[in-house]
Amino acid sequence: MLSIKDLKASVEGKQILNGLNLEVKPGEVHAIMGPNGSGKSTLASVLAGREEYEVEGGAVNFLGNDLLEMSPEDRARAGMFLAFQYPVEIPGVSNANFLKTAVNEVRKSRGLAAYDSKEFLQIMKEKMKLVEMDKAMTQRSVNEGFSGGEKKRNEIFQMAMLEPTLAILDETDSGLDIDALRIVSNGVNALRDGNRSFIVITHYQRLLDYIVPDFVHVLYKGRIVKSGTKDLALELEEKGYDWIKEEVAVGA
Amino acid sequence: MSTLTKYQTANTAFVQEAEVFADLYGKTQPALTAIRKQAMAAFTKRGIPTMKHEEWKYVNLSSIAQTEYRTASPADSQKVSKSDVEQYRFAGKDAILCVIENGKLNVAVSSMSNVPKGVGIGGIDDFSSDAAVMNHLFTHASYEEEAMVALNTMLCYSPIIIKVDAKVKCDTVIQLVFATVPGVDPLLIPARVLVIAGDESEFTVVESFHTHGSGALTFTNSVSEVVVGKAARVHYTKVQVEADEAQHINYHKVNMARDSYQHLTTLTLGGAIVRNNLNIRLDDEQVNAYLNGLYVLNGKQVIDNHTLVDHAMPNCYSNELYKGIIGDQAQGVFNGKIWVREDAQKTNAYQSNKNLLLSNQASMNTKPQLEIYADDVKCSHGATTGQLDDEALFYLRARGIGETVARSLLNHAFAADVIEQVENETLRESLMQLLDVKLSALQIEA
Numbered sequence: 001m002l003s004i005k006d007l008k009a010s011v012e013g014k015q016i017l018n019g020l021n022l023e024v025k026p027g028e029v030h031a032i033m034g035p036n037g038s039g040k041s042t043l044a045s046v047l048a049g050r051e052e053y054e055v056e057g058g059a060v061n062f063l064g065n066d067l068l069e070m071s072p073e074d075r076a077r078a079g080m081f082l083a084f085q086y087p088v089e090i091p092g093v094s095n096a097n098f099l100k101t102a103v104n105e106v107r108k109s110r111g112l113a114a115y116d117s118k119e120f121l122q123i124m125k126e127k128m129k130l131v132e133m134d135k136a137m138t139q140r141s142v143n144e145g146f147s148g149g150e151k152k153r154n155e156i157f158q159m160a161m162l163e164p165t166l167a168i169l170d171e172t173d174s175g176l177d178i179d180a181l182r183i184v185s186n187g188v189n190a191l192r193d194g195n196r197s198f199i200v201i202t203h204y205q206r207l208l209d210y211i212v213p214d215f216v217h218v219l220y221k222g223r224i225v226k227s228g229t230k231d232l233a234l235e236l237e238e239k240g241y242d243w244i245k246e247e248v249a250v251g252a
Numbered sequence: 253m254s255t256l257t258k259y260q261t262a263n264t265a266f267v268q269e270a271e272v273f274a275d276l277y278g279k280t281q282p283a284l285t286a287i288r289k290q291a292m293a294a295f296t297k298r299g300i301p302t303m304k305h306e307e308w309k310y311v312n313l314s315s316i317a318q319t320e321y322r323t324a325s326p327a328d329s330q331k332v333s334k335s336d337v338e339q340y341r342f343a344g345k346d347a348i349l350c351v352i353e354n355g356k357l358n359v360a361v362s363s364m365s366n367v368p369k370g371v372g373i374g375g376i377d378d379f380s381s382d383a384a385v386m387n388h389l390f391t392h393a394s395y396e397e398e399a400m401v402a403l404n405t406m407l408c409y410s411p412i413i414i415k416v417d418a419k420v421k422c423d424t425v426i427q428l429v430f431a432t433v434p435g436v437d438p439l440l441i442p443a444r445v446l447v448i449a450g451d452e453s454e455f456t457v458v459e460s461f462h463t464h465g466s467g468a469l470t471f472t473n474s475v476s477e478v479v480v481g482k483a484a485r486v487h488y489t490k491v492q493v494e495a496d497e498a499q500h501i502n503y504h505k506v507n508m509a510r511d512s513y514q515h516l517t518t519l520t521l522g523g524a525i526v527r528n529n530l531n532i533r534l535d536d537e538q539v540n541a542y543l544n545g546l547y548v549l550n551g552k553q554v555i556d557n558h559t560l561v562d563h564a565m566p567n568c569y570s571n572e573l574y575k576g577i578i579g580d581q582a583q584g585v586f587n588g589k590i591w592v593r594e595d596a597q598k599t600n601a602y603q604s605n606k607n608l609l610l611s612n613q614a615s616m617n618t619k620p621q622l623e624i625y626a627d628d629v630k631c632s633h634g635a636t637t638g639q640l641d642d643e644a645l646f647y648l649r650a651r652g653i654g655e656t657v658a659r660s661l662l663n664h665a666f667a668a669d670v671i672e673q674v675e676n677e678t679l680r681e682s683l684m685q686l687l688d689v690k691l692s693a694l695q696i697e698a
Contacts (some may be wrong), residue, residue, distance in 0.1 A: 092665025
């Protein structure tokens with residue numbers, strides 16, 4: 001589904017990704033961990049198509065398409081979803097109107113008819129349950145005045161509405177209390193259907209207690225330096241990242 | 253001929269026309285003869301303002317001076333049909349529609365059969381025996397100080413008058429449709445409105461300016477005078493959707509009596525050069541005045557909003573919100589003055605001007621001016637000019653919304669809150685539609 005080969009990327013002239021490789025197959029959940037500044041969020045940004053990130057080399061194939069040639073909207077329409085680390089507030093655009101526009105634009109790109117208001121409301125009602133969202137939140141402006149937890153729930157709600165093929169969660173657990181973490185994780189787990197894939201970027205092992213990954217990768221200095229199963233996450237939790245850094249230093 | 257000479261030539265031509273008009277129509281309106289003479293003297297003294305004038309430094313009127321305008325006469329009217337004007341209805345089929353064609357009320361194509369009891373709408377002839385009306389007519393907007401008011405005062409022979417009696421609550425919206433019908437020659441159209449809101453009355457007025465058909469250039473020079481009685485509530489909307497080449501200068505003077513309320517929205521979408529001058533005087537205590545404005549510009553449009561909120565008495569509240577979206581090579585100007593006079597203690601006066609520039613060549617000049625002579629007041633102002641939020645744009649695109657739709661969604665969100673405050677729902681929806689049509693026409697530069 002997603003194949004990243006030797007990806008190199010920089011921002012503001014500083015190279016952050018230094019030859020990253022990753023293969024994600026349908027239905028798999030990959031966790032990406034790593035110390036601060038290792039390139040985790042850069043990877044999410046490059047995959048979503050942020051313009052300020054410069055791709056210096058490598059290739060990314062998503063469902064048979066050259067991802068790096070696609071606009072952000074085309075990536076989303078092809079089935080990629082990024083849950084933002086810092087969801088953006090958009091005053092004056094209601095959550096419901098925003099999502100209706102997004103869902104119908106995605107449907108249009110796939111040659112499907114737009115949902116009318118009634119159909120859309122019905123679908124929205126179902127998906128709201130997944131993240132325990134109330135109706136008032138859909139009427140408010142996108143993320144405006146939302147608490148940290150509400151913003152993250154709203155990201156997962158959007159994911160549920162857009163039904164992506166691949167979802168990238170960029171530090172979705174940051175700033176969440178234990179209840180919000182549970183709600184968000186339940187929402188994600190409900191969307192695991194054996195075909196949909198996830199890349200879960202996180203700093204903490206805690207999230208992986210809730211969203212259990214198939215693979216755990218350690219990103220360091222812009223490359224994946226170690227891969228394993230969920231046990232690797234536990235080991236990192238216990239021992240920190242220093243031993244990884246030492247291994248890399250010895251290897252180099 | 254130098255530009256300056258062209259100004260002089262135009263000024264002289266307008267005064268000559270005023271003299272001819274005084275002979276032709278003046279005899280039927282003797283009460284106004286003295287005022288017109290004073291206006292002619294004032295215009296002769298001042299003439300069309302040049303850019304050397306501090307209040308006109310961003311708006312070049314030389315194109316008005318250089319166009320050989322002749323003033324529209326009754327012969328330039330009666331060209332639109334009743335079905336033509338239906339498209340200009342903004343407040344539903346039940347609204348009162350008064351069609352003012354090239355400055356003159358055309359009753360035949362208007363819908364005025366539903367004017368309720370206690371509301372009078374008509375021309376000078378309908379009110380010539382009403383001393384209260386005649387005493388207000390041509391007296392509030394200052395022709396002594398403003399050359400373009402003087403121009404209107406000396407050339408306008410067909411003002412339209414709306415009078416709402418005390419305690420009358422009129423739910424039917426009164427829409428004044430100003431149909432600018434271009435002719436073979438460039439036309440100056442003097443339009444004039446007097447609105448008298450009786451004590452404790454409440455009603456909604458819409459002034460809308462449209463270009464009907466095509467032809468030579470047009471220059472609409474309009475003056476509105478609104479007298480708001482004690483505890484009266486007036487909802488007023490001014491809509492400018494004239495053609496891209498239209499020139500338009502209007503003055504809007506409001507006098508507000510004790511305990512009165514007014515909500516005034518100015519929506520400017522059309523025209524090549526548009527200048528909106530608003531002068532709101534809070535004449536007594538416990539007055540609430542809301543002034544909202546929205547302008548969306550593209551091409552080479554120049555739109556200038558000059559507002560004055562004049563707090564003359566204590567314990568009043570005013571709130572002003574102006575927003576603009578400026579694309580292409582268009583130029584916006586906002587000059588908002590709040591004047592708190594010495595007696596106006598406990599004044600609350602707020603002003604905000606926010607602008608979005610959509611292209612590198614678009615420009616905005618904004619100048620908030622607070623003049624405060626009282627010492628116990630709360631006043632604030634703020635002005636911002638920026639571009640669309642790139643983060644918000646990316647967020648929308650990352651959800652599959654194409655760039656063009658995403659931009660128009662954000663532009664709409666920026667502008668909509670001005671229109672959302674319009675009370676009448678049908679009117680509000682019509683204004684939203686006008687906004688969206690204009691937004692979709694904006695050239696988007698990446």
